[in-house]
Amino acid sequence: MPRTVQFAEYGGPDVLTVVDTAPPTPGPGQVRLRVRAAGLNPIDWKIVAGFMRDVIPIDLPAGVGSDVAGIVDAVGPGVTEWVVGDEVLGRSATGAFAEYALAAASELIGKPDGIGWEVAASLAGAGGTAHAVLEELGLKTGETLLIHAAAGGVGTFAVQLARARGVNVIGTASESNHDYLRSIGATPVRYGDGLLERVRAAAPQGVDAVLDASGRGEIPLSVELTGNPQRVLTLVAFDQADTGIQVHAGGAGASLSKALDDIVALITDGRLQVSITGAYPLEQAAAALDASRTGHATGKIVVVP
Numbered sequence: 176m177p178r179t180v181q182f183a184e185y186g187g188p189d190v191l192t193v194v195d196t197a198p199p200t201p202g203p204g205q206v207r208l209r210v211r212a213a214g215l216n217p218i219d220w221k222i223v224a225g226f227m228r229d230v231i232p233i234d235l236p237a238g239v240g241s242d243v244a245g246i247v248d249a250v251g252p253g254v255t256e257w258v259v260g261d262e263v264l265g266r267s268a269t270g271a272f273a274e275y276a277l278a279a280a281s282e283l284i285g286k287p288d289g290i291g292w293e294v295a296a297s298l299a300g301a302g303g304t305a306h307a308v309l310e311e312l313g314l315k316t317g318e319t320l321l322i323h324a325a326a327g328g329v330g331t332f333a334v335q336l337a338r339a340r341g342v343n344v345i346g347t348a349s350e351s352n353h354d355y356l357r358s359i360g361a362t363p364v365r366y367g368d369g370l371l372e373r374v375r376a377a378a379p380q381g382v383d384a385v386l387d388a389s390g391r392g393e394i395p396l397s398v399e400l401t402g403n404p405q406r407v408l409t410l411v412a413f414d415q416a417d418t419g420i421q422v423h424a425g426g427a428g429a430s431l432s433k434a435l436d437d438i439v440a441l442i443t444d445g446r447l448q449v450s451i452t453g454a455y456p457l458e459q460a461a462a463a464l465d466a467s468r469t470g471h472a473t474g475k476i477v478v479v480p
Contacts, residue, residue: 179273185225201251214242238270305332316341450474
């Protein structure tokens with residue numbers, strides 16, 4: 176029988192098990208995918224740990240992961256845009272760390288031949304979120320964007336998507352990631368005391384908007400730099416909402432497929448890079464979660480059935 180990764184209780188990566196399950200049946204508007212790769216996002220281990228139980232209620236046992244790339248294996252009622260055999264990528268409706276998963280037909284796009292399965296499975300979560308927050312910030316060509324935690328998953332996509340729009344990008348990161356940030360088009364500055372002065376030195380023209388993917392207490396500094404809390408958006412500092420900044424609760428906004436189309440086009444044109452740090456089989460899903468939870472890798476982690 177097909178295998179899937181599940182957890183029956185909240186906890187660390189060790190609560191994950193690989194179980195045999197019947198292939199899921201696609202409902203109206205859904206397709207079933209033969210999963211070729213699934214991307215790992217930090218929210219995945221946070222869900223397993225129970226940190227998100229009040230925000231994302233789930234019934235246990237539950238699957239893991241939502242970023243997916245695979246081959247359409249069965250089509251549910253009402254689906255006209257996909258047929259069996261199509262190669263697709265996007266977001267799954269059931270755990271993507273599995274041999275088979277369900278997905279809404281509208282949350283998939285076709286996978287170009289030139290993009291590998293592991294990269295294709297790494298785009299929906301971090302890439303879709305980065306695309307959405309840049310839209311929310313309303314960035315224009317020639318403006319300057321400061322990204323906190325620019326070498327992280329969302330930050331990496333946000334840097335490259337912003338540069339593709341003609342936006343100047345300054346990124347905070349540890350010094351070990353500065354060369355990486357330069358390689359994708361950002362001007363790096365290090366964290367820590369004196370950050371305000373370092374950002375101002377790097378952006379004498381001023382900072383027009385800030386994306387906070389760090390949550391390390393940079394909100395007051397960010398508001399000071401922009402002079403307008405509405406041009407500061409956080410993905411993590413939910414306790415700062417009363418300062419007037421924008422808080423992005425998650426997801427890729429109204430149109431994941433539009434975001435993925437834009438991202439895939441940039442990858443195909445060679446204007447956006449996605450590096451894969453590690454690929455783990457289903458049996459090592461716990462190790463994949465642990466690598467995300469404890470590591471500081473700049474690339475994406477994937478699980479491959």
